[in-house]
Amino acid sequence: MxxxxxxxxxxxxxxxxxxxxxxxxxxxxxxxxxxxxxxxxxxxxxxxxxxxxFKLRGALNAMLSMSPDDHVVAASGGNHGLAVATAASLLGRAATVYVPTTAPEAKARRIEAAGARLVRHGAAFAEAASAALDVAARPGHRFVHPYDxxxxxxxxxxxxxxxxxxxxxxxxxxxxxxxxxxxxxxxxxxxxxxxxxxxxxxxxxxxxxxxxxxxxxxxxxxxxxxxxxxxxxxxxxxxxxxxxxxxxxxxxxxxxxxxxxxxxxxxxxxxxxxxxxxxxxxxxxxxxxxxxxxxxxxxxxxxxxx
CATH class of the missing domain: 3.40.50.1100 (Rossmann fold)
Known part of the structure; x- marks a missing residue:
């Protein structure tokens, strides 16, 4: 990615x-x-x-640096997704988070509890990321990379x-x-x-x-x-x-x-x-x-x- x-x-x-x-x-x-x-x-x-x-810090900074109307899309093994979901909740924005089916349930349920739409896709992070990038390419959507x-x-x-x-x-x-x-x-x-x-x-x-x-x-x-x-x-x-x-x-x-x-x-x-x-x-x-x-x-x- x-x-x-x-x-x-x-x-x-x-x-x-x-x-x-x-x-x-x-x-x-x-x-x-x-x-x-x-x-x-x-x-x-x-x-x-x-x-x-710590992931909340990067997610907040990225989201505060983009248009407030963007629908935020993320891919994550868990922590970044939860950070994006939490940041979106704090800022009143919409977010969709893709995780692999192997993501720990403790992290997946917290992403949903924070208010983001959770999508389980693929057995590995790369598959979840590929699906997230496809969605983020749509107008009005913006991808927040987990680290790069x-x-x-x-x-x-x-x-x-x-x-x-x-x-x-x-x-x-x-x-x-x-x-x-x-x-x-x-x-x-x-x-x-x-x-x-x-x-x-x-x-x-x-x-x-x-x-x-x-x-x-x-x-x-x-x-x-x-x-x-x-x-x-x-x-x-x-x-x-x-x-x-x-x-x-x-x-x-x-x-x-x-x-x-x-x-x-x-x-x-x-x-x-x-x-x-x-x-x-x-x-x-x-x-x-x-x-x-x-x-x-x-x-x-x-x-x-x-």
């Missing part, structure tokens, strides 16, 4: 403009300052965002902008990667600080792209794939990440689930597996820096500990 040909490269100043634009609608989520295993770490509790994930749109990327970057504003001594920010929108927005927002992009070993589209020097197709298969299951990193997102010398690290599914369970045991934070990826990388010692901040990015699952 390619970005529009007219898309312009996002810039750091665009993140601050997006923050001003979405402020009336998005929550400013808190930082939690912890010591775990004798090490200090900050958690950005973005799972407390409206809609249950400049307005979406800079909207996601407002998460990191809040982090560095609230704790200027942060030297590393860790973001989980699906299609790369959150990590790219983070790189734009952190003003020279280190960015670590964390991915599951079996959903590693950014890692493979960095190795190849360009976006390439990558296998998808992880406990976190409903949220990080892009088979190819976004082209705009990749250009931003490559230009900012972002570090890529991988974590196993076992490490992700152990990190998710430990978030519950240590903090009573209940999140979906994708939101534990950054914490998993930090627990495994793959995150450098004296004061890192980990983005706990979403909680749209019917969660139970193992």
């Amino acid at each position: 390619k970005n529009p040909p007219h898309a312009l490269a996002p810039a750091p100043g665009d993140v601050h403009a997006a923050a001003d634009r979405i402020r009336p609608y998005a929550r400013r989520t808190p930082l939690l300052d912890l010591e775990i295993d004798g090490r200090r770490v900050l958690l950005k509790l973005e799972y407390l965002q409206r809609g249950g994930s 749109d400049p307005a979406v990327i800079v909207g996601q970057g407002t998460v990191a902008a809040e982090i560095v504003a609230d704790e200027p001594d942060v030297d590393t920010v860790v973001a989980a990667v699906g299609g790369g929108g959150l990590a790219a927005g983070t790189a734009l927002a952190v003003a020279g600080r280190r960015v670590v992009a964390a991915e599951p070993e079996d959903c590693r589209c950014l890692h493979d792209a960095l190795a190849a020097g360009k976006p390439v197709d990558s296998a998808v298969g992880s406990v976190a794939s409903s949220a990080t299951g892009a088979s190819r990193v976004g082209e705009i997102a990749f250009d931003v990440l490559a230009a900012h010398d972002v570090t890529s690290v991988l974590v196993s599914d076992d490490e992700i689930l152990q990190a998710r369970d430990r978030l519950w045991e240590e903090c009573r934070i209940a999140v979906e597996p994708a939101a534990a990826i950054a914490f998993a990388a930090w627990l495994a010692g793959r995150v450098p820096g004296k004061l890192p901040c980990l983005i706990v990015c979403g909680a749209n699952a019917d969660w139970v500990a193992r």
